[in-house]
Amino acid sequence: MSGGSETMDEEGTFSVSDADESSTFSDDDGIVVDPPVINVDRRYDNGADCQVLEPEQVVVEMNIIMEDVAAIVRLPPTVCRLLLYHYKWNKESLLEKFYESPDPDAFFADANIVSPFKLPHLSGNGRDVLDTCSICCNRAILTGLLCGHHFCYPCWDAYLSTKIMEEGRAYVACPELNCPIVVNDEKTLALIKSDTVKKRYRHLIINSFVECNQLLRWCPGADCGRVVKVAHSEARPVKCKCGTEFCFACVREWHEPVNCRLLQLWLKKCRDDSETSNWISANTKECPRCRATIEKDGGCNHVTCKNAACKMEFCWVCLGPWEPHGNSWYSCNRFDDSLAKKARDVQEKSRAALQRYLHYYNRFMNHQHSLKLENKLYATVKKKMEVMQQTNMSWVEVQFLQKAVDILSQCRRTLMYTYAFAFYLQKDNQSMIFEDNQRDLEHATEQLSEFLERDLENENLVSLKQKVQDKSRYVEQRRDALLKHCAEGVEHDFWKFSE
Known part of the structure; x- marks a missing residue:
């Protein structure tokens, strides 16, 4: 594709010239939790079963599926793309319906497409004609679809642009009242004049593919535009090339130990008027x-x-x-x-329920606030690392400070989510062990935070390094112990939650 305005090559495959200005999708439940940040746990490795794709690579995957379908059903690429969109890009479901349908015309009508088998009998439809436009009532050259409805070029442009930019439609129906026939991408891009609208349209088509594919997720990082692909869809931490780490299942920041369902309930509880x-x-x-x-x-x-x-x-x-x-x-x-x-x-129960909620909510928010403040430590640590390098310490030797702040951030984040986890957790012997682990991690995290905030200016370098490294290792051990216990509870099903 050339010049950023074409989307079809000679073989009819879809292509993309630009990534959208933002591929970040809003999260209705994200009021409490901030968007993922770059400075997070750096230990996770996506592994061989996880890939980070550029938009152009996503288009390649789209075209592979489209070409497979076109080769089997022997239909034009534009028709295959509309069919795939209707069947949510599920090739197997599309082919099953195609061969099982007793009425081909009904099969295509269900997807809001004019049957290709009718085309030889639809003389003149879709061609330009000189007539009066039924939208603006001006006499002009009209162009239309195979459904037989014609409109002038300016009205087509205005209609499609509105549907794309204001309503976010990747596939738009004919402007004629009660006509469900969808405008294919070739026709859409030929009728749109604005490069901005074309760019948005391309992104919407790619987005329709990503959202229908359980193995693909947009990276939620600001202005990233990449897609993460996994071999198996599950709640797991994945990391994009931009540095953003997030949960593949819910596309929020990684929220171990609380699962996606309980986190959603917690965020809703914190957000709405409940x-x-x-x-x-x-x-x-x-x-x-x-x-x-x-x-x-x-x-x-x-x-x-x-x-x-x-x-x-x-x-x-x-x-x-x-x-x-x-x-x-x-x-x-x-x-x-x-x-x-x-x-x-009843009154006392209401008071007790409110006090219990506030206990967990206040601690959740306190760790979130501390996490925001400690992100500022990166600037302080950078200056300290520069000073330390001027005292005969190498760049490698001073990296312990950067690592310590990374560990501090991940522990704050883990502690934050332990309170959402604990809010729904029923009391038993295992919950007491969890609370002990939580308390130990919280105490160790506060000590590490004090070292990094207070001792950066007061301690000598040798003592500072020893303190920070020892406490960082201990904090990591306590975090690992807590998360290991939580994982064992999931594996052996001994956690009981009250929703």
């Missing part, structure tokens, strides 16, 4: 009669429901009727009756 109801339950009470929500705004325990249809007077402490209280205006010393006790039990 905890607002907990706050209401913890800080308000319901009228015992009409169940209206009441917030106490004074010190008196004698409360009157504001509901005009109720107006019940009751005790804020025990939720019982106020009349039997006699003159005990400000202290409730009545024995609990069953109804009042039940109401208080």
